[in-house]
Amino acid sequence: MRTVLYIIQKEFIQVFRNRMMVPIIFVVPLVQLIILVHAATFEMKNIRMAVIDLDMSGSSRKMISKFEGSPFYVIAQSTFSCQEAEKAMKKGDVDIILQIPRGFEKQLIRNEKSKVQLVIDAINGATAGLINAYSMMIILDFNRETLVDLVQPQMIANVKSINTNVNFWYNPKLNYKTYMVPGILVLLVTIISLLLSGMNIVREKEIGTIEQINVTPIRKIEFVAGKLIPFWILAMLELAFGLILGKILFNIPIIGSIWLIFLSASVFLMVILGFGLLVSTVTNTQQQAMLVSFFFMVIFILMSGLFTSIESMPDWAQMLDKLNPLAYFIRIMRMVMLKGSSFHDIRLPFYSLLVYALISISLAVRRYRKIS
Amino acid sequence: MAEEKENMIVVKELVKKFGNFVANDHLTFEVGKGEVFGFLGANGAGKTTAIRILCGLSYPTSGLVNVAGFDIYTERENIKRNIGYMSQRFSLYDDLTVYENIRFYAGIYGLSRNEIRERADILMQKLNLDEARNKLIRDIPLGWKQKLAFSVAIIHDPRIVFLDEPTGGVDPITRRNFWNLIFEASRNGITVFVTTHYMDEAEYCDRVSIMVDGRIVAMDKPAMLKEQYGVVNMNEVFLKLARVK
Numbered sequence: 244m245r246t247v248l249y250i251i252q253k254e255f256i257q258v259f260r261n262r263m264m265v266p267i268i269f270v271v272p273l274v275q276l277i278i279l280v281h282a283a284t285f286e287m288k289n290i291r292m293a294v295i296d297l298d299m300s301g302s303s304r305k306m307i308s309k310f311e312g313s314p315f316y317v318i319a320q321s322t323f324s325c326q327e328a329e330k331a332m333k334k335g336d337v338d339i340i341l342q343i344p345r346g347f348e349k350q351l352i353r354n355e356k357s358k359v360q361l362v363i364d365a366i367n368g369a370t371a372g373l374i375n376a377y378s379m380m381i382i383l384d385f386n387r388e389t390l391v392d393l394v395q396p397q398m399i400a401n402v403k404s405i406n407t408n409v410n411f412w413y414n415p416k417l418n419y420k421t422y423m424v425p426g427i428l429v430l431l432v433t434i435i436s437l438l439l440s441g442m443n444i445v446r447e448k449e450i451g452t453i454e455q456i457n458v459t460p461i462r463k464i465e466f467v468a469g470k471l472i473p474f475w476i477l478a479m480l481e482l483a484f485g486l487i488l489g490k491i492l493f494n495i496p497i498i499g500s501i502w503l504i505f506l507s508a509s510v511f512l513m514v515i516l517g518f519g520l521l522v523s524t525v526t527n528t529q530q531q532a533m534l535v536s537f538f539f540m541v542i543f544i545l546m547s548g549l550f551t552s553i554e555s556m557p558d559w560a561q562m563l564d565k566l567n568p569l570a571y572f573i574r575i576m577r578m579v580m581l582k583g584s585s586f587h588d589i590r591l592p593f594y595s596l597l598v599y600a601l602i603s604i605s606l607a608v609r610r611y612r613k614i615s
Numbered sequence: 616m617a618e619e620k621e622n623m624i625v626v627k628e629l630v631k632k633f634g635n636f637v638a639n640d641h642l643t644f645e646v647g648k649g650e651v652f653g654f655l656g657a658n659g660a661g662k663t664t665a666i667r668i669l670c671g672l673s674y675p676t677s678g679l680v681n682v683a684g685f686d687i688y689t690e691r692e693n694i695k696r697n698i699g700y701m702s703q704r705f706s707l708y709d710d711l712t713v714y715e716n717i718r719f720y721a722g723i724y725g726l727s728r729n730e731i732r733e734r735a736d737i738l739m740q741k742l743n744l745d746e747a748r749n750k751l752i753r754d755i756p757l758g759w760k761q762k763l764a765f766s767v768a769i770i771h772d773p774r775i776v777f778l779d780e781p782t783g784g785v786d787p788i789t790r791r792n793f794w795n796l797i798f799e800a801s802r803n804g805i806t807v808f809v810t811t812h813y814m815d816e817a818e819y820c821d822r823v824s825i826m827v828d829g830r831i832v833a834m835d836k837p838a839m840l841k842e843q844y845g846v847v848n849m850n851e852v853f854l855k856l857a858r859v860k
Binding site: 245248250261456458615 | 672673692693695696699700702705706707708709710711715718719720722723724725
């Protein structure tokens with residue numbers, strides 16, 4: 244066991260003697276957290292709208308002011324020409340065109356129904372979908388109010404309206420920062436620990452010191468443990484640091500137990516570090532290790548549910564995601580931080596991670612060869 | 616010196632193949648306790664391949680190998696407790712200091728904290744490295760590094776030490792100093808197995824073998840070999856043997 248301590252001591256000296264390392268470990272996450280949380284958001288603000296009001300009636304103006312009054316829309320252009328509005332969209336100056344046809348109000352009164360046209364720039368499909376949803380809500384709202392204004396009161400009495408009241412649980416203000424911070428923290432910790440461990444053993448292969456270790460009676464498990472523990476400690480510190488930053492900078496709520504977060508993180512990190520060391524034992528150069536790590540990292544991250552929802556992936560991809568440790572851990576983090584889930588609630592992803600950790604570490608131990 | 620009959624290394628019909636290439640072709644030799652055994656040969660003759668097998672870093676294709684009384688196939692970890700190895704590729708950590716390197720390797724061999732401190736002090740005094748104690752390895756001269764690497768390889772008092780071209784790239788005086796360390800280790804009962812292609816170093820060995828193209832073509836005391844081939848130094852012995860193919 245003492246052998247392990249000497250390896251840990253050596254790894255720590257090497258990490259901190261490397262001048263780039265301290266900034267990489269502590270400054271990079273700070274910068275990334277600030278940039279990513281603000282940039283990687285789905286929140287729609289300042290949707291630029293061009294309005295073609297051909298009706299010029301009270302009703303049309305009321306609809307426009309409904310859009311104007313919403314925090315999401317800015318009337319960027321008001322025109323009577325379709326071409327002009329389209330030109331603005333082509334140039335990228337507006338995101339949505341609202342066209343209110345002539346006779347809008349008249350039809351509304353006479354037939355109790357009328358039409359408006361929405362043209363949405365759908366270069367970014369996800370954004371377009373959101374704009375569409377927001378716009379629909381505003382128009383729906385408009386409908387309800389016009390019904391009151393235009394239709395005779397006695398008819399209203401007969402209309403049995405269903406009043407929908409939408410509540411967003413666990414993130415009542417629909418604050419995307421709250422949603423993104425836990426995920427981005429996971430991302431940062433994953434990248435740092437995977438790269439540190441992935442490059443480590445292979446570096447010793449490149450400089451030749453691994454042979455000197457292989458002629459000693461050291462046991463494989465001691466060697467892997469000695470390599471794993473220092474990075475595990477660093478990554479846990481990094482996570483703590485990131486959580487503190489998230490609290491200070493974004494005031495993210497941590498509703499659940501902080502210990503549960505660290506308990507899950509400790510298991511998750513073993514998965515990633517074991518995987519990194521496995522990469523390190525099967526590759527021969529740092530370059531190979533880097534490429535292999537990146538390959539898996541990109542897949543893990545894009546399929547983690549951080550940027551896109553796992554539920555909307557095709558079935559086969561959802562099955563594949565059962566192998567993605569990141570997906571489990573992001574789920575746990577969000578559940579515990581935002582919902583205050585207890586251990587009982589997260590036991591399934593937690594045990595999955597535990598099994599995964601055992602597999603990845605034992606593979607790393609098996610694949611590390613003292614003899615060629 | 617090595618008059619005891621106890622053999623530290625016994626190799627019989629050792630073969631190592633890489634595909635069709637035969638790197639070690641039926642090697643057979645024995646090295647006695649406390650002996651300084653020179654394993655000579657040109658570049659690519661198969662010296663490093665053989666030394667890696669003896670250290671348990673590489674599997675032999677066939678043949679019997681016994682090191683320090685242990686079988687290479689089944690008792691490899693026991694062998695490792697009893698040997699030291701200094702590879703031709705430099706094996707100390709560049710970004711650790713002299714003392715940190717000693718502490719690390721001694722620690723891996725399971726020496727106690729007091730033993731480590733004691734041996735590090737003795738070692739640094741002996742090598743005149745006291746003022747370099749806290750210098751990074753990358754900042755000290757090659758000759759010092761090699762002496763240090765050798766001392767680290769025997770920090771755990773092994774019974775045999777394997778040296779793979781330990782003196783590559785240094786001047787004759789530094790090489791001579793290095794050999795003084797080897798003699799001292801040998802006097803302390805450590806068997807020394809050393810590969811080299813410097814023929815002046817071959818003269819320092821108790822016994823040498825000369826390898827050409829994976830086969831051992833001659834093996835004896837340097838004086839006997841010179842007599843046998845009727846030449847005045849090992850260099851000429853080597854040239855005579857290596858030229859005949």
